[in-house]
Every structure is written in structure tokens, then in C-alpha cells.
């Protein structure tokens with residue numbers, strides 16, 4: 001049986017911090033499925049298809065990484081897809097409270113999905129999609145914090 005981890009998030013856009021978590025996940029799981037949460041109440045900077053394209057291009061050489069979009073409750077999606085493990089990244093202590101609340105609620109909603117946390121490397125722990133967007137919108141260079149497919153799009157859009 002192959003062990004699949006679902007890595008959900010907004011990925012607006014994917015950063016090297018996210019990439020780091022996927023790579024760590026690959027050491028433990030047979031497959032990491034990056035799952036973009038499509039939320040009709042939030043307007044993302046990058047459209048769902050564009051976020052998906054950036055992730056697919058980033059992991060084009062990694063056959064054990066795939067990318068999907070999902071809407072609605074994460075636990076429902078896991079149940080539908082028969083996935084039992086959710087992967088999340090932890091940066092600083094500040095992530096912990098929110099992640100702990102989310103994982104605990106998901107466990108209350110369904111017993112057969114567990115959340116596994118991985119710590120990012122030191123060089124990525126201050127990287128976030130929102131800061132990347134902020135840098136790019138204000139004309140800064142965010143290219144050293146994101147994979148090349150994202151850097152290209154940021155330059156095209158805000159450069």
C-alpha cells in the first residue's frame with residue numbers, strides 16, 4: 001500500500017518554504033499531493049489554475065508529487081479520496097496555535113485523518129506567501145524566496 005500525504009494550503013503563490021516541506025514529506029511518504037484550497041470567499045492574487053500550474057512546473061521532475069484543487073472541508077476531501085494523512089508545515093511558534101486548533105478540529109470531525117507536522121529549514125522559516133506578494137507588489141525582488149516558475153510570473157505581473 002502506498003503512503004500518501006495530502007499537503008493542503010492556499011499556495012498563493014508556492015514559496016521555497018512550501019517546497020522544503022514537500023521535499024521533507026517525500027522522505028517519509030511515497031506520494032505528496034499538494035492540494036490547493038479553492039475558497040470562493042477569498043480573492044487570491046493568483047487564480048486557481050495559475051497556482052496549480054506554478055506547482056506542477058516546480059515539481060515537473062518529481063513523479064511522486066502531484067497537485068490538485070479542492071473546495072469545501074478538507075476532511076471530506078480526504079474521506080472521498082481515502083487519504084488518511086495531512087501534511088502541514090511549521091515555521092515559528094506562532095504557527096503552532098493555529099495549526100494545533102485546525103488539526104484538533106479536523107480530528108474531531110473525523111477520526112481517520114491525522115495531521116503530520118514538519119519543520120522547515122532555518123533559511124525558510126520567515127518566508128510566507130503574503131510577504132512574497134507584498135515584496136512583489138511594491139517592486140522588490142522576491143526571486144530568492146520562490147521557485148523559478150513563480151519568480152517568472154511575479155516579474156511578468158509586477159515587474
Ligand code: ADP
Pocket residue numbers: 008009010011012015016017018020021087088089090091095119120124125126127128129
Ligand atoms: P494556509 O492558507 O492554509 O495557511 P499556506 O499556503 O499559507 O496556506 O500554507 C500551507 C502550509 O504550509 C501551512 O501548514 C503553513 O504553515 C505551511 N507553510 C507556509 N510557509 C511555510 C514556510 N516558509 N516553511 C514551512 N511551512 C510553511
